[in-house]
Amino acid sequence: MRFSDICQRKLEINPWEEGERIPWDDPEFSKRVLTEHLSQTTTAASKQKKTIQKECAWIFSTLMKHQPGRILDLGCGPGLYTEILAAKRNQCVGIDFAPAAIAYAKKHASHNCEYLQGDIRKIDFGTGYDVILYNFGAINLLPEADAKAILEKAFHSLKPGGFVLIESSSVEAVDQIGNQPSMWYSADESIFSATPHLCLMECFWDEPSNTATERYYIIDGASGEVTSHCASTKAYTEDEIATALNQAGFGEVEFYPSMTGEVPEYSQDFLVVVGIK
Numbered sequence: 001m002r003f004s005d006i007c008q009r010k011l012e013i014n015p016w017e018e019g020e021r022i023p024w025d026d027p028e029f030s031k032r033v034l035t036e037h038l039s040q041t042t043t044a045a046s047k048q049k050k051t052i053q054k055e056c057a058w059i060f061s062t063l064m065k066h067q068p069g070r071i072l073d074l075g076c077g078p079g080l081y082t083e084i085l086a087a088k089r090n091q092c093v094g095i096d097f098a099p100a101a102i103a104y105a106k107k108h109a110s111h112n113c114e115y116l117q118g119d120i121r122k123i124d125f126g127t128g129y130d131v132i133l134y135n136f137g138a139i140n141l142l143p144e145a146d147a148k149a150i151l152e153k154a155f156h157s158l159k160p161g162g163f164v165l166i167e168s169s170s171v172e173a174v175d176q177i178g179n180q181p182s183m184w185y186s187a188d189e190s191i192f193s194a195t196p197h198l199c200l201m202e203c204f205w206d207e208p209s210n211t212a213t214e215r216y217y218i219i220d221g222a223s224g225e226v227t228s229h230c231a232s233t234k235a236y237t238e239d240e241i242a243t244a245l246n247q248a249g250f251g252e253v254e255f256y257p258s259m260t261g262e263v264p265e266y267s268q269d270f271l272v273v274v275g276i277k
Helices: 003-007 027-038 049-063 080-086 099-107 144-157 171-178 238-248
Strands: 070-074 091-096 113-117 129-134 158-169 183-187 197-206 211-220 226-234 252-256 270-276
Touching: 003 226, 027 099, 049 080, 049 129, 049 158, 070 080, 070 144, 080 091, 080 113, 091 099, 099 113, 129 144, 144 158, 144 238, 144 270, 158 238, 171 197, 171 211, 171 226, 238 252, 238 270
Parallel strands: 070 091, 070 129, 091 113, 129 158
Antiparallel strands: 158 270, 183 197, 197 211, 211 226, 252 270
């Protein structure tokens, strides 16, 4: 792209019109995102370890009743949840799109953890799971039809009585993404580039579908070369996500205030729901 392409861009876009996601599966991009996953100073890619430990303790004690089982983690990243749950005698499988995250997870895997790289829309989940995790708003990053297809796959992969645990970004949180003002920043490095660059970002909100879209232009500091990325985030109300789970086959749906069972002290960024087969 050239800088003039930015000046001639469309000023309004529809969700997913300019691409589904930023390039999680690009090897170099995924290495930079891995650094964010492992950071204990930001929560851009993952929650901090102390929070994950607390959430895993709640999953195992409250939802699993201290009964070890077989767990599938969709969008597992570098295995931050699976490794903690594996220490509680669970058999864990993690699937993620990012090569660097999966390479890290395999390198640090416990004997009862298995990791697969692939697009969860296409890869075979296998069967016989007691629990399927789909957290940190990952369900919101796909078009609605794809998200519903994943819920159907999850249903068929669970044992009778098993459950899927979903942490969906709240409507309020997604609304804030779509209605934030345009901004720019310069950086020596970021998830978008390992060299000095300028990032221009603008956001769009599609009211009929409750979907936010973020558009990024990355301008290389040395060459002036421009690359673009676009990502959309679909918000679901409680009724919408309950209906989607029912349509996928889940007969019982339960809601929780958070992944620890506690009411958040400040803001409700996520909607936590369990669908039981």
